[in-house]
Amino acid sequence: MQWNRKDLLTLYDLSGEEIEYLLDTAAEFKKVSERSVKKVPALRGKTVVNFFVEPSTRTRVSFELAEQRLSADIVNMQAQASSLLKGETLLDTVRNIEALQVDLVVMRHAAPGAQSFIAKHLKCGVINAGDGAHAHPTQALLDLFTIREKKGGFKGLKVAIIGDILHSRVARSNIWGLLKLGAEVTVAGPATLVPREFESIGVRVCHDLREATSDADVVNLLRIQHERQNASFFPSTGEYSRFFGIKADSFKYLKKDVLIMHPGPINRDVELAGDVADGPNSVILEQVTNGLAVRMAVLYSVSGCVQK
Amino acid sequence: MQWNRKDLLTLYDLSGEEIEYLLDTAAEFKKVSERSVKKVPALRGKTVVNFFVEPSTRTRVSFELAEQRLSADIVNMQAQASSLLKGETLLDTVRNIEALQVDLVVMRHAAPGAQSFIAKHLKCGVINAGDGAHAHPTQALLDLFTIREKKGGFKGLKVAIIGDILHSRVARSNIWGLLKLGAEVTVAGPATLVPREFESIGVRVCHDLREATSDADVVNLLRIQHERQNASFFPSTGEYSRFFGIKADSFKYLKKDVLIMHPGPINRDVELAGDVADGPNSVILEQVTNGLAVRMAVLYSVSGCVQK
Amino acid sequence: MQWNRKDLLTLYDLSGEEIEYLLDTAAEFKKVSERSVKKVPALRGKTVVNFFVEPSTRTRVSFELAEQRLSADIVNMQAQASSLLKGETLLDTVRNIEALQVDLVVMRHAAPGAQSFIAKHLKCGVINAGDGAHAHPTQALLDLFTIREKKGGFKGLKVAIIGDILHSRVARSNIWGLLKLGAEVTVAGPATLVPREFESIGVRVCHDLREATSDADVVNLLRIQHERQNASFFPSTGEYSRFFGIKADSFKYLKKDVLIMHPGPINRDVELAGDVADGPNSVILEQVTNGLAVRMAVLYSVSGCVQK
Numbered sequence: 001m002q003w004n005r006k007d008l009l010t011l012y013d014l015s016g017e018e019i020e021y022l023l024d025t026a027a028e029f030k031k032v033s034e035r036s037v038k039k040v041p042a043l044r045g046k047t048v049v050n051f052f053v054e055p056s057t058r059t060r061v062s063f064e065l066a067e068q069r070l071s072a073d074i075v076n077m078q079a080q081a082s083s084l085l086k087g088e089t090l091l092d093t094v095r096n097i098e099a100l101q102v103d104l105v106v107m108r109h110a111a112p113g114a115q116s117f118i119a120k121h122l123k124c125g126v127i128n129a130g131d132g133a134h135a136h137p138t139q140a141l142l143d144l145f146t147i148r149e150k151k152g153g154f155k156g157l158k159v160a161i162i163g164d165i166l167h168s169r170v171a172r173s174n175i176w177g178l179l180k181l182g183a184e185v186t187v188a189g190p191a192t193l194v195p196r197e198f199e200s201i202g203v204r205v206c207h208d209l210r211e212a213t214s215d216a217d218v219v220n221l222l223r224i225q226h227e228r229q230n231a232s233f234f235p236s237t238g239e240y241s242r243f244f245g246i247k248a249d250s251f252k253y254l255k256k257d258v259l260i261m262h263p264g265p266i267n268r269d270v271e272l273a274g275d276v277a278d279g280p281n282s283v284i285l286e287q288v289t290n291g292l293a294v295r296m297a298v299l300y301s302v303s304g305c306v307q308k
Numbered sequence: 309m310q311w312n313r314k315d316l317l318t319l320y321d322l323s324g325e326e327i328e329y330l331l332d333t334a335a336e337f338k339k340v341s342e343r344s345v346k347k348v349p350a351l352r353g354k355t356v357v358n359f360f361v362e363p364s365t366r367t368r369v370s371f372e373l374a375e376q377r378l379s380a381d382i383v384n385m386q387a388q389a390s391s392l393l394k395g396e397t398l399l400d401t402v403r404n405i406e407a408l409q410v411d412l413v414v415m416r417h418a419a420p421g422a423q424s425f426i427a428k429h430l431k432c433g434v435i436n437a438g439d440g441a442h443a444h445p446t447q448a449l450l451d452l453f454t455i456r457e458k459k460g461g462f463k464g465l466k467v468a469i470i471g472d473i474l475h476s477r478v479a480r481s482n483i484w485g486l487l488k489l490g491a492e493v494t495v496a497g498p499a500t501l502v503p504r505e506f507e508s509i510g511v512r513v514c515h516d517l518r519e520a521t522s523d524a525d526v527v528n529l530l531r532i533q534h535e536r537q538n539a540s541f542f543p544s545t546g547e548y549s550r551f552f553g554i555k556a557d558s559f560k561y562l563k564k565d566v567l568i569m570h571p572g573p574i575n576r577d578v579e580l581a582g583d584v585a586d587g588p589n590s591v592i593l594e595q596v597t598n599g600l601a602v603r604m605a606v607l608y609s610v611s612g613c614v615q616k
Numbered sequence: 617m618q619w620n621r622k623d624l625l626t627l628y629d630l631s632g633e634e635i636e637y638l639l640d641t642a643a644e645f646k647k648v649s650e651r652s653v654k655k656v657p658a659l660r661g662k663t664v665v666n667f668f669v670e671p672s673t674r675t676r677v678s679f680e681l682a683e684q685r686l687s688a689d690i691v692n693m694q695a696q697a698s699s700l701l702k703g704e705t706l707l708d709t710v711r712n713i714e715a716l717q718v719d720l721v722v723m724r725h726a727a728p729g730a731q732s733f734i735a736k737h738l739k740c741g742v743i744n745a746g747d748g749a750h751a752h753p754t755q756a757l758l759d760l761f762t763i764r765e766k767k768g769g770f771k772g773l774k775v776a777i778i779g780d781i782l783h784s785r786v787a788r789s790n791i792w793g794l795l796k797l798g799a800e801v802t803v804a805g806p807a808t809l810v811p812r813e814f815e816s817i818g819v820r821v822c823h824d825l826r827e828a829t830s831d832a833d834v835v836n837l838l839r840i841q842h843e844r845q846n847a848s849f850f851p852s853t854g855e856y857s858r859f860f861g862i863k864a865d866s867f868k869y870l871k872k873d874v875l876i877m878h879p880g881p882i883n884r885d886v887e888l889a890g891d892v893a894d895g896p897n898s899v900i901l902e903q904v905t906n907g908l909a910v911r912m913a914v915l916y917s918v919s920g921c922v923q924k
Contacts, residue, residue, distance in 0.1 A: 033717040037661030039689070045345030047373060058712060061691050065663060065716050068689040073347070073376040075369050088573035096366060096572060099596035100373055101341040264712060265704035288715035353653030355681060381655070381684040383677050396881035404674060404880060407904035408681055409649040 006305040007119040007126040008298050010135040011173050016180040022297050023145050029300070030293035032069055042300050043072035046103040051077045051094070052129070053109045058264060059129050059139070062288070063106050066295035072104075094118050103306050104299065125302045133167045138298055139263055140173030142291040144181065146283055147218055149290070150259055154181035160212045161185065162244055163222030163271055164193040164233070170263050171222060175203055188212035189244055192233040209244050214253045220261040221246060221271045237270045247273040251281075259283050314613040315427040315434040316606050318443040319481050324488040330605050331453050337608070338601035340377055350608050351380035354411040359402070360437070361387035361417045366572060367437050367447070370596070371414050374603035380412075402426050411614050412607065433610045441475045446606055447571055448481030450599040452489065454591055455526055457598070458567055462489035468520045469493065470552055471530030471579055472501040472541070478571050479530060483511055496520035497552055500541040517552050522561045528569040529554060529579045545578045555581040559589075567591050622921040623735040623742040624914050626751040627789050632796040638913050639761050645916070646909035648685055658916050659688035662719040667710070668745070669695035669725045674880060675745050675755070678904070679722050682911035688720075710734050719922050720915065741918045749783045754914055755879055756789030758907040760797065762899055763834055765906070766875055770797035776828045777801065778860055779838030779887055780809040780849070786879050787838060791819055804828035805860055808849040825860050830869040836877040837862060837887045853886050863889040867897075875899050 001021050011019060032040055048067045052060055060076070067074050077097075090109075097105060104125040107115050112134035119126035130136040144154075151157055159178055165171045165187045178185050179202050186204040187194050188211075198205050206212040213219050224240060234240050246260065260272070260282045268274040277284060309329050319327060340348055356375045360368055368384070375382050385405075398417075405413060412433040415423050420442035427434035438444040452462075459465055467486055473479045473495045486493050487510050494512040495502050496519075506513050514520040521527050532548060542548045554568065568580070568590045576582040585592060617637050627635060648656055664683045668676055676692070683690050693713075706725075713721060720741040723731050728750035735742035746752045760770075767773055775794055781787045781803045794801050795818050802820040803810050804827075814821050822828040829835050840856060850856045862876065876888070876898045884890040893900060 035661070038663060038717060039661040045343070045347040047346060047376070049369075057693060061665075061693060061713075062716060064691050065689070065718075068663070068691075073373070075372050075376075077365060077369060089576065092572075092574055092576075095593060096596050097369075099593040100370060100600055101346065101597065102373075264708075266708055268705065268708070285711060285715040288712050289717065292716055353651070353655040355654065355684070357677075381681070383680050383684075385673060385677060397884065400880075400882060400884070403901060404904050405677075407901040408678060408908055409654060409905065410681075 003301045004305055006124075006302060006307075007115075008137055008302055009116045009119060009126070009128050011137045011140050011177040011180070012135070014180070016182070019141070019144065019177055019180060022141055022294070022301060023148055025297035025301055026141070026145050026290070026293040029296035030290065032296065033289070033292055039069050039071060041071045043067065043070040043103075043303060045073070046303060047073045047075070047101065048104045048106060048299065049075050049077060049097050049102050050129075051097065051105055051107045053107070053114075054130065056108055056129070058288075059108065062291045063129060063295050066292050066299055069292075070296055070299055072299070090114065091118065091121060094122060098122050098124050104303055123307055125306045127298060127302060130169055133169050133172070135173050136169040137173050138291065138295050139170050140177045141294045141298070142287055143174055143220065143261060143263070144177050145290045145294050146261065146287050147259065150283060151217060154178065154183040157183040157218065158216045159183050159185050159218040159220065160216040161187050161220045161222065162209065162212065162246075163189050164225060165189055165198060165222070166193045166195060166233075167225065168222050174220065175201060179203075186212045186216070190234045190240070209246075209250070210253055213246075213250070213258075215255070216258060217255065218259045218261060219246060219254070220263075223263060223265065224267055224270055237267070241270050245269070245271055245273065246276055248275055250276075257281075261287060264288065311609040312613055314432075314610060314615075315423075316445055316610055317424045317427060317434070317436050319445045319448050319485040319488070320443070322488070324490070327449070327452065327485055327488060330449055330602070330609060331456055333605035333609055334449070334453050334598070334601040337604035338598065340604065341597070341600055347377050347379060349379045351375065351378040351411075351611060353381070354611060355381045355383070355409065356412045356414060356607065357383050357385060357405050357410050359385045359405065359413055359415045361415070361422075362438070364416055364437070366596075367416065370599045371437060371603050371607075374600050374607055377600075378604055378607055380607070398422065399426065399429060402430060406430050406432050412611055431615055433614045435606060435610060438477055441477050441480070443481050444477040445481050446599065446603055447478050448485045449606070450595055450602045451478075451482055451528065451569060451571070452485050453598045453602050454569065454595050455567065458591060459525060462486065462491040465491040465526065466524045467491050467493050467526040467528065468524040469495050469528045469530065470517065470520065470554075471497050472533060473497055473506060473530070474501045474503060474541075475533065476530050482528065483509060487511070494520045494524065498542045498548070517554075517558070518561055521554075521558070521566075523563070524566060525563065526567045526569060527554060527562070528571075531571060531573065532575055532578055545575070549578050553577070553579055553581065554584055556583055558584075565589075569595060572596065619917045620921055622740075622918060622923075623731075624753055624918055625732045625735060625742070625744050627753045627756050627793040627796070628751070630796070632798070635757070635760065635793055635796060638757055638910070638917060639764055641913035641917055642757070642761050642906070642909040645912035646906065648912065649905070649908055655685050655687060657687045659683065659686040659719075659919060661689070662919060663689045663691070663717065664720045664722060664915065665691050665693060665713050665718050667693045667713065667721055667723045669723070669730075670746065672724055672746070674904075675724065678907045679745060679911050682908050682915055685908070686912055686915055688915070706730065707734065707737060710738060714738050714740050720919055739923055741922045743914060743918060746785055749785050749788070751789050752785040753789050754907065754911055755786050756793045757914070758903055758910045759786075759790055759836065759877060759879075760793050761906045761910050762877065762903050763875065766899060767833060770794065770799040773799040773834065774832045775799050775801050775834040775836065776832040777803050777836045777838065778825065778828065778862075779805050780840060781805055781814060781838070782809045782811060782849075783841065784838050790836065791817060795819070802828045802832070806850045806856070825862075825866070826869055829862075829866070829874075831871070832874060833871065834875045834877060835862065835870070836879075839879060839881065840883055840886055853883070857886050861885070861887050861889065862892055864891055866892075873897070877903060880904065
């Protein structure tokens with residue numbers, strides 16, 4: 001297979017083969033960060049702009065380290081400091097970035113589809129680092145990478161995603177990727193956050209934690225994102241935790257070798273008990289490590305398709 | 309010619325020959341950003357501090373990329389985070405920066421003359437990235453570079469600058485540069501923003517857009533800067549646009565090959581109609597590209613005169 | 617001697633021999649910043665995260681330059697932008713940083729002991745860049761370096777530290793270092809800020825400036841930190857200045873070759889008259905220069921003990 005996209009916008013766009021290609025490439029790059037000198041000259045003399053119109057620490061830092069380990073030149077732009085405040089259109093802002101002969105723009109934006117809109121108008125590559133509740137493809141890729149590394153593959157694998165599915169770009173991106181690779185996906189959470197409509201995209205919808213997870217090979221727990229919720233979708237975090245939080249007790253019915261995943265940051269003892277987060281089934285910190293490898297793979301693959 | 313200034317403070321200080329020297333140097337550096345590996349080792353092991361005491365995105369990013377493509381080490385300091393808040397004097401802050409054996413300080417400051425004051429006291433080089441309404445020499449240099457590239461030279465060239473001349477460091481720096489290089493300059497805009505006093509520095513002052521631009525080879529449209537105006541200098545942006553905005557209609561009287569320039573960010577359909585901004589006479593994005601080359605030239609030339 | 621610590625947490629932990637080792641190493645690194653190419657490849661391919669959970673300009677910039685001159689890859693994280701706001705625990709945040717295969721974390725935090733707590737749980741190295749009123753070891757090391765460079769050594773040397781000793785991590789770290797190296801330390805200031813209890817750690821406590829400084833070889837003036845004081849510990853800065861500020865007049869009783877030191881930023885004419893700060897006895901800017909060398913030495917020494 002030959003990678004031939006200058007942008008990474010959503011996993012929805014990709015074939016299973018393309019996703020596997022990125023995971024294979026990430027496996028190569030993972031070795032770089034295990035060396036004493038954690039650096040390759042793959043993007044030397046290339047410029048990457050990290051353009052975050054929504055605040056982010058962990059995704060921004062992971063991308064920035066990935067870019068450094070590829071030897072790229074990096075500029076960080078944040079929304080509040082940017083010309084957006086001066087009334088410039090988003091397209092003008094990004095065209096200005098491109099006019100600086102930038103090779104890649106890594107962008108986070110609150111508006112779903114912002115990156116896809118931008119990518120159509122630019123010759124430089126665009127990587128979606130999260131657009132509203134729509135997509136977060138590199139997060140899904142790191143989840144897929146971690147699952148593949150631990151479970152060997154996806155055919156017939158049972159994955160449960162628990163929490164606020166409605167507002168989660170992580171959930172959407174994971175679902176698209178998992179289904180393309182042959183996994184079976186169950187989503188669960190309070191009915192207000194996990195509407196029946198999700199069945200139409202091919203996942204099982206469920207409102208009981210035990211039912212959703214007792215036969216699961218992987219349980220991916222989403223963060224309860226207080227900051228994204230204007231209305232009250234459940235009575236309290238205590239109540240949420242009682243019905244949908246994974247605790248030591250849950251292992252009475254969970255598979256012995258179930259993987260416990262979480263995109264972070266964790267609300268300890270809300271969606272996930274602290275001892276489970278730190279326990280032997282948890283791969284949460286490995287996900288972070290793999291995120292770096294996956295982002296190196298995406299930056300590298302995409303940059304090869306940017307016209308000079 | 310030999311460049312022998314450790315600082316770039318205003319174009320007012322420079323001879324026409326010095327300005328042409330920087331433009332020639334920029335032409336060389338422009339090629340670097342067109343290569344696949346956009347990097348030269350010219351400032352390797354040199355340290356540049358970008359000290360922005362007034363917010364800026366586009367100028368800061370352009371300088372930062374220029375520094376990276378010269379392989380400099382870079383530190384960004386912003387005012388709100390700086391010791392200025394703790395009551396330290398500006399001179400003490402900058403002396404502290406110099407004590408870190410920094411080679412160049414790129415500085416933006418709201419106070420006209422701040423950089424000139426600082427430059428007198430420091431051995432390291434100082435580049436003015438904008439001081440209040442006074443000067444913005446690298447912006448003017450990129451405008452000059454773009455004009456020269458498109459029109460071949462300045463002798464007898466007619467340049468109209470439209471907008472808020474009174475508060476514009478871009479206008480002042482352009483006027484100084486253009487006059488030194490032999491161009492004829494007309495400034496136009498509402499009488500409140502384009503006072504007659506400008507005639508004393510050798511430009512034509514005019515309050516009618518058509519009169520100012522119908523024989524112009526270049527029309528440079530300034531941004532209406534809401535954020536800099538405390539009082540009301542014109543009734544409304546709608547009114548401003550009607551009398552001083554360039555639109556498709558304006559091409560009834562404009563020269564066919566007129567260059568349309570703008571320092572950005574554009575207020576579309578205020579000082580400039582969107583279709584003109586995106587049309588064949590517009591060189592607005594090329595200005596951005598040239599800004600990088602010009603800043604590389606300035607950083608390089610100035611750094612050669614910093615004592616070791 | 618062989619350095620064998622992966623962390624630098626407080627000078628209290630170190631032997632006199634270890635402190636001298638760091639000062640010797642700093643002397644070597646000081647030469648790097650005096651070269652034309654101010655860069656060595658010592659930390660090439662290593663990653664340093666500057667994690668500042670309390671605002672800082674001068675310490676952050678000094679560390680960042682030190683890291684660049686060692687050719688490290690650098691990521692900056694600031695508290696307000698970080699996941700701490702999303703309710704994540706400090707330990708989880710730092711474990712996430714470590715999962716990115718980071719080699720060193722340089723950390724400032726308002727809570728005394730935060731870095732020591734973190735260091736116990738991480739395999740990567742931790743450098744304390746200031747923890748509340750507790751310790752600021754690299755500031756003390758640069759003070760010690762400057763004293764040693766100017767005075768040749770510490771045995772029997774008389775050092776007076778003046779100001780708000782109670783709230784000062786700089787004072788604590790200096791005291792620990794100076795005593796270990798054989799100097800005699802006097803602390804002085806208003807009784808509210810210099811309690812008798814300090815005698816128990818081996819220093820002379822004094823409430824009269826002349827008495828404290830007339831036989832001193834070194835006078836280190838602390839900054840009156842308005843931003844750290846909730847209650848009023850002295851009537852006014854004018855009053856403070858009258859009783860505890862060093863002025864030209866003070867040289868009537870000060871030793872001719874006394875070193876005047878200050879960690880910066882200076883409140884001119886509060887703790888220190890402007891003409892003394894700029895005068896021949898002042899080594900304040902040399903302290904800044906030495907800070908860079910000391911931080912390079914610490915980063916380098918510590919990184920050698922991080923397990924791969």
